[in-house]
Amino acid sequence: MRQKTSDLRYLYASIILHVRSGTATSRTTLASTLGISASTVGIYVDQLLATGHLTETGLEHGSMGRPKRMLRTSAVPGWFAGVEFTANRVQLTGVDFAGMAMGAMEIPLPNKPAAPEIQHLIFDALKHMIHEQPLRLLGIGVGAPGLVNTGTGVCLRFDFIPGWENIPLRDSLYHRFGVPVRVENSLRAIALAERWFGSHQKEKDYLIVAARSGFGIASVQGGQLMHGANHAAGEIGLWPWETAGEGAAQELHHSLSAPMVYRRLAGLSETAPVPKDLYTALFSLAHERGERWDRVAEDFGRVLACVQLLLDPRLCLLHGPLTALGEPFCRAIMKAALRIAPALNDIPLILNCTQLGDEAGALGAASLAMEDWSPNHI
CATH class of the missing domain: 1.10.10.10 (Winged helix-like DNA-binding domain superfamily/Winged helix DNA-binding domain)
Incomplete structure (x- = not known):
C-alpha cells in the first residue's frame, strides 16, 4: 500500500x-x-x-x-541556527546537519532593553551569521525566556524585559528568513542541549535547574520535554516564598535568582548593583563558607527537595552563573534537602553542575530545529 x-x-x-x-x-x-x-x-x-x-x-x-x-x-545538507536570550544578552550558534556544534557569538544587551530592540538585534545577528556560513540554512530554533506557546511560536510573557508580551517571534522570523522556525522556553532548550551535547546524553529523566535573571526548572520525563497545559511547567520562580517579603518580592525569583544570590553571599542590600560578569564575581565568593552560604544552600535545598518529591527525576543539572560556586555548592544543597526532607533517603536528590557553557541555550535551540527537520524532497 x-x-x-x-x-x-x-x-x-x-x-x-x-x-x-x-x-x-x-x-x-x-x-x-x-x-x-x-x-x-x-x-x-x-x-x-x-x-x-x-x-x-x-x-x-x-x-x-x-x-x-x-x-x-553528513554535514553537507546544511545547518541549523540557534538563538537564546535573557534580559542581559543574546547568544547565537549553529549546529550542522551531522549534529556538530559550530561557532558561537554573544551580544550583550543594554540595561532594560525594550522588546522591539531585542527582536531587531536577533534579526540582524541571524542575517550576519547566515551571510558568513557557506552551508544552506535549514531551520532556526529560539530559546526564549518566560512563558512560550510552542504550538504557535508566540512568546507570552517575560517579566524581566519591558513589553515582552504576546510576541509572534516564530512568524516574524519565518517571514524574514523563509525556513522552519521553532520557539521554545529557554530552559527547555537547555534541556535539549544536555541531550545532544551534555555529559548525560542517555539520561531520560532529568531536570534543568537555572538561576539567571530569574529562577526556574525544565523537566524531561521519559525523554520528553514537559510543557504543561498553560505552557508554565517549570515556572517555579513564581512560587510564593513567605520568607522573602510581601507582594511580588515574595516570589521565589526574588530570593534565588543569580543576582540576588550574589547579593546574599556578598552581604549586600537587595537593591545593590551587581557586576556584569556574575560568574567571575560568584567564583570569587566560592570559598567564603559561613552563615550566608548555609542560608542560601538551605533555601535551594528546600525548593529542590519539594521538586524532587514531586517529579522524581534521576538527576538535576545546575545551569547559570551559580555553577561558579562548584560542586561544593551542589553538595551543600543536597545535604540541606535531605535534612529538610528525610524522605529523600529513598528518592535522593542528585544535583550536579553542568559541563556545558553559556552557549548551552543557543545549542539547545539549534538542536530543537535539528530535531524538527524533515525532508522537503519527497
Whole structure:
C-alpha cells in the first residue's frame, strides 16, 4: 500500500535522528530500532545516501556474523541556527546537519532593553551569521525566556524585559528568513542541549535547574520535554516564598535568582548593583563558607527537595552563573534537602553542575530545529 507523504517524511526524519544520535549505526540496527524489515530500511537508506543526507563508511566488526557498514549523517545538507536570550544578552550558534556544534557569538544587551530592540538585534545577528556560513540554512530554533506557546511560536510573557508580551517571534522570523522556525522556553532548550551535547546524553529523566535573571526548572520525563497545559511547567520562580517579603518580592525569583544570590553571599542590600560578569564575581565568593552560604544552600535545598518529591527525576543539572560556586555548592544543597526532607533517603536528590557553557541555550535551540527537520524532497 502506498504510504502517505507525511508518513514517509516522518520515517526519513526518524532514520536521520537515530543515526545522528548513535542509537542506530547500521541498516540492521536501524531496522531493529524502527521495527521494520531490513530490506525496507535498505530502500530508504539508499535514498538518503543518494541525496547526501547519509554516508556509509568503514566496517563495524561484531563478535559474530558479517561485518556491518557504518552509517553516519553528513554535514553537507546544511545547518541549523540557534538563538537564546535573557534580559542581559543574546547568544547565537549553529549546529550542522551531522549534529556538530559550530561557532558561537554573544551580544550583550543594554540595561532594560525594550522588546522591539531585542527582536531587531536577533534579526540582524541571524542575517550576519547566515551571510558568513557557506552551508544552506535549514531551520532556526529560539530559546526564549518566560512563558512560550510552542504550538504557535508566540512568546507570552517575560517579566524581566519591558513589553515582552504576546510576541509572534516564530512568524516574524519565518517571514524574514523563509525556513522552519521553532520557539521554545529557554530552559527547555537547555534541556535539549544536555541531550545532544551534555555529559548525560542517555539520561531520560532529568531536570534543568537555572538561576539567571530569574529562577526556574525544565523537566524531561521519559525523554520528553514537559510543557504543561498553560505552557508554565517549570515556572517555579513564581512560587510564593513567605520568607522573602510581601507582594511580588515574595516570589521565589526574588530570593534565588543569580543576582540576588550574589547579593546574599556578598552581604549586600537587595537593591545593590551587581557586576556584569556574575560568574567571575560568584567564583570569587566560592570559598567564603559561613552563615550566608548555609542560608542560601538551605533555601535551594528546600525548593529542590519539594521538586524532587514531586517529579522524581534521576538527576538535576545546575545551569547559570551559580555553577561558579562548584560542586561544593551542589553538595551543600543536597545535604540541606535531605535534612529538610528525610524522605529523600529513598528518592535522593542528585544535583550536579553542568559541563556545558553559556552557549548551552543557543545549542539547545539549534538542536530543537535539528530535531524538527524533515525532508522537503519527497
